[in-house]
Amino acid sequence: MKNKSLIFTIVAIALIGALIFVLNSYTKTAEPTPSKVENQTKSNSSNEERKVGNEIGDIAPDFTLKDLNGNTVTLSSLRGKKVILNFWATTCPYCKIEMPALDKFIRAHKDDTVLLAIDLGESEAKVRQYLEGKGYQFTVLLDSDLSTAYDYKIQFIPVSYFIDKNGVIRAISNGAMTYDEIEEYYKALSE
Structure with missing residues (x-):
């Protein structure tokens, strides 16, 4: 009886700890205010001084992935354009809620921005089936081995990730965004 009670207590503590970690980690982060973006830009004026990483002010890690048509897309080849990387999966309900807003946004900004929706670890067939008939205008890439997600x-x-024309991460959104929120994060790329 004592062993069952002890096991239950350990499991309950582990679950509560995991829940606290998830709730604390699942927040939106960005630096869309002009003063913060401006200070970040001034402190690191050239890309030679920046490190490659996944935080605001870092050079975005490069990758090469295939799209649904078998074409290869390399992030560094998009220098000179504003880029939004959106990591998602067909099993993610919040991703599904966000996709129409992303599509509406990229239709309004397609002349100066590239939106890459990076599916995490799912088969091409599953992704195609999910996207069928939706008519989204952004590029969907397959991170089959999750190497980009790891980077x-x-x-x-x-x-x-909102990446400026020089390949620098200027804003990050954790969680589903509305159209207005996407526009707000996008402002960090223009300042």
Whole structure:
């Protein structure tokens, strides 16, 4: 009887700890205010001084992934354009809620911005089936081996990285965004 009670207590503590970790980690982060973005830009004026990493002010880690048509996309080849990376999966309900807002946003900004929706570890067939008939105008990439997710240290989805024309991460959103929230984060790329 004591062993069952002890096991129950240990399991309960572990579950409560995990819940606290998830709740504390699942918040939106960004630096959309002009003063913070400006100070970040001034303190690191050239890319040579920046490190490659997954935080605001870092050079975004490079990757090469295939899209649903078999074309290869390399992040560094998009220098000179504003880029939004959105990590997602078909099994993520918040990702599904966010996708129409992302599509509406990229339709309004397609002349100067690239949106790469990076599916995490699912088969091409499953992703195609989910996207069928939706008509989304952004590029979907397959991170089949999760190497890109590992480089960006993805723990929860959806998460989006807003990357400026020089390849620098200017804002990060953890969690599903509305259209207005996407526009707000996007402002960090123009300052």
